[in-house]
Amino acid sequence: MKICVLIKQVPDKDSSLTIADDHLTLVENNITWVSNESDNYALEEALLLKEKHGGEVIACTLGKDSARQVLKDALAKGADRGIFISDSSFDNLDVLSLGKVIASTLEKENFDIIMSGLQSDDQGNSQLGLILAELLNMSHGSLVMGTEIIDDSTIRVKKELEGGWFQWTKLSLPASISIQSGINSPRYATLKGIMMVKKKTVDDVTASDISSDALESNVTINKIYVPDKTKETQFIEGSPEEISEKLVELFKNDIKVLN
Amino acid sequence: MKILVYIQQDEGKINSVSLEALKGSQEIAAQTGGTVSALSFNSDITSQLAGYNVSEVLLAEDDNLNIFNPLFYLKAMEDIAKAESPDIIVFGHSYEARDWAPRLSARLDIPLISDCIGFKMEDKLTFIRSIYQGKLNSDSVVNKGAFIVSFQSGAFRVDGLQSGSAEIRNVTVDLSGVSDSISPEEKFQEAEQAVDLTQADVIVSVGRGIGKEENIEMARELSKTLGGEIAASRPVVDAGWLESSRQVGSSGQTVSPKLYLALGISGAIQHVVGMKGSKNIVVINKDANAPLFEIADYGVVGDIFEIVPKLISVIQGS
Numbered sequence: 077m078k079i080c081v082l083i084k085q086v087p088d089k090d091s092s093l094t095i096a097d098d099h100l101t102l103v104e105n106n107i108t109w110v111s112n113e114s115d116n117y118a119l120e121e122a123l124l125l126k127e128k129h130g131g132e133v134i135a136c137t138l139g140k141d142s143a144r145q146v147l148k149d150a151l152a153k154g155a156d157r158g159i160f161i162s163d164s165s166f167d168n169l170d171v172l173s174l175g176k177v178i179a180s181t182l183e184k185e186n187f188d189i190i191m192s193g194l195q196s197d198d199q200g201n202s203q204l205g206l207i208l209a210e211l212l213n214m215s216h217g218s219l220v221m222g223t224e225i226i227d228d229s230t231i232r233v234k235k236e237l238e239g240g241w242f243q244w245t246k247l248s249l250p251a252s253i254s255i256q257s258g259i260n261s262p263r264y265a266t267l268k269g270i271m272m273v274k275k276k277t278v279d280d281v282t283a284s285d286i287s288s289d290a291l292e293s294n295v296t297i298n299k300i301y302v303p304d305k306t307k308e309t310q311f312i313e314g315s316p317e318e319i320s321e322k323l324v325e326l327f328k329n330d331i332k333v334l335n
Numbered sequence: 336m337k338i339l340v341y342i343q344q345d346e347g348k349i350n351s352v353s354l355e356a357l358k359g360s361q362e363i364a365a366q367t368g369g370t371v372s373a374l375s376f377n378s379d380i381t382s383q384l385a386g387y388n389v390s391e392v393l394l395a396e397d398d399n400l401n402i403f404n405p406l407f408y409l410k411a412m413e414d415i416a417k418a419e420s421p422d423i424i425v426f427g428h429s430y431e432a433r434d435w436a437p438r439l440s441a442r443l444d445i446p447l448i449s450d451c452i453g454f455k456m457e458d459k460l461t462f463i464r465s466i467y468q469g470k471l472n473s474d475s476v477v478n479k480g481a482f483i484v485s486f487q488s489g490a491f492r493v494d495g496l497q498s499g500s501a502e503i504r505n506v507t508v509d510l511s512g513v514s515d516s517i518s519p520e521e522k523f524q525e526a527e528q529a530v531d532l533t534q535a536d537v538i539v540s541v542g543r544g545i546g547k548e549e550n551i552e553m554a555r556e557l558s559k560t561l562g563g564e565i566a567a568s569r570p571v572v573d574a575g576w577l578e579s580s581r582q583v584g585s586s587g588q589t590v591s592p593k594l595y596l597a598l599g600i601s602g603a604i605q606h607v608v609g610m611k612g613s614k615n616i617v618v619i620n621k622d623a624n625a626p627l628f629e630i631a632d633y634g635v636v637g638d639i640f641e642i643v644p645k646l647i648s649v650i651q652g653s
Binding site: 092211236237240245251293294298299303307311317330331 | 405406429430431434435436437440441442444445446447448449450464465466467468470471473475476477478479480482514515516517518519520521522523524525536537543561563569570579580585586587588593594601604614617618622626628629630631632633634635637641642645646648649650653
């Protein structure tokens with residue numbers, strides 16, 4: 077199996093975000109950057125499939141220079157090589173255009189499986205895996221919570237539906253699979269793995285390597301902002317004792333869930 | 336502005352997020368002077384759809400559309416989009432829609448603005464998305480041409496749906512050449528699905544802020560002291576600290592208890608959609624910027640590990 081894993085670099089969930097004066101970007105110097113959470117699960121699933129069935133795992137990211145780190149982390153965990161797509165002309169592309177850039181990069185590799193996290197923790201478009209499936213003529217499955225290789229040409233995936241329902245679906249290979257978080261327990265890099273990173277290759281891809289002529293974004297983000305509060309929140313302050321007393325009053329007299 | 340809204344059918348009924356998308360479509364039409372066509376792949380719901388204020392109901396029927404299969408749905412929608420030339424195709428952001436709307440975007444080569452929480456009419460029709468796990472919003476516009484938009488659950492209130500009487504028109508689709516490379520099996524529920532959180536008056540819910548598995552016990556004790564159930568946001572369930580049947584949110588249960596007490600939950604949209612209907616939302620979080628405070632009735636900026644033990648003893652002493 078030749079598996080590609082798409083990994084995006086995003087701000088850590090605990091980062092406090094400050095909007096820059098352009099109302100479009102974030103002040104970057106107080107952000108801790110990490111690999112997107114569900115992408116970590118996708119990488120682990122790819123590594124597990126490789127360990128069981130053999131093959132190759134290639135980590136791919138598209139991002140700014142700092143995003144090389146997510147490839148290093150993936151190589152340290154066991155990915156065999158990396159593909160780093162980066163060019164300032166990609167900065168403001170919408171997700172369909174980014175899909176075209178990535179599809180054009182991955183096309184020549186003839187992957188059996190492309191794995192991605194189901195959603196990025198920054199923009200959260202939740203689209204890329206399916207866009208690639210269409211552009212590269214692959215089958216697809218999204219919100220996947222389990223995988224099982226049936227034979228050289230078929231994978232069976234357990235899809236999460238709403239309200240606690242699931243569904244197994246057979247996919248002919250090649251397939252693009254979007255992984256839901258929680259599917260496995262992502263490993264940590266070992267010291268040996270980290271030492272191996274230097275021996276592995278990362279191929280750089282820039283706009284000049286992209287055959288697609290559709291590098292024009294059709295969606296424009298006009299601004300980003302802190303959401304307006306939709307509710308009047310009454311804040312309760314004091315020492316932990318005082319807060320607890322006030323909460324109990326509230327539970328008894330206003331919300332009426334305590335006698 | 337010609338709006339085509341796809342209405343998902345679940346067990347013979349209109350999917351609730353689709354119905355909200357229909358309301359959203361009516362609102363967009365009202366503000367842009369457009370028309371709304373509602374599209375269904377199932378005749379069970381068309382007469383109900385015809386009772387809403389839409390210009391027409393389109394019905395595409397084919398044996399291959401009876402059970403959701405993304406490739407067949409895609410080809411059907413591709414045929415219909417070509418025949419009808421809508422300016423906007425609208426979806427409710429259901430899990431089913433997530434499994435084909437993005438691919439439709441690539442198929443038709445038009446953008447999808449996914450998972451919107453609303454829209455507004457400025458110089459252009461502007462769509463609002465929740466980004467960075469609910470911490471920020473963004474305003475997006477489409478530069479030119481047709482596009483697809485999907486709306487998150489809760490974006491519109493269906494009690495304002497306008498009624499009407501529309502004609503039902505059959506449309507034909509040709510699914511003969513569709514690949515069988517995706518074959519869905521029967522749906523199932525995991526056996527452990529035991530807890531019905533929807534019946535609880537009090538829910539004490541924990542998020543990533545709970546830190547580690549041992550700390551769950553403290554929250555469980557508080558839930559018992561309040562005569563309620565313990566629940567969690569997704570990261571806690573993913574870590575295996577609570578069973579998945581206790582998860583609240585888009586992939587778990589949707590609840591509306593008298594009291595929803597959130598401990599260390601930051602408030603990503605996927606969680607919020609499952610609990611924002613609660614009668615009273617009390618949020619305790621040490622991060623004053625946690626997005627969940629935006630929908631809180633009562634907020635405490637503080638350390639759950641200091642407050643919860645005190646709270647338990649105060650309740651027990653009273």
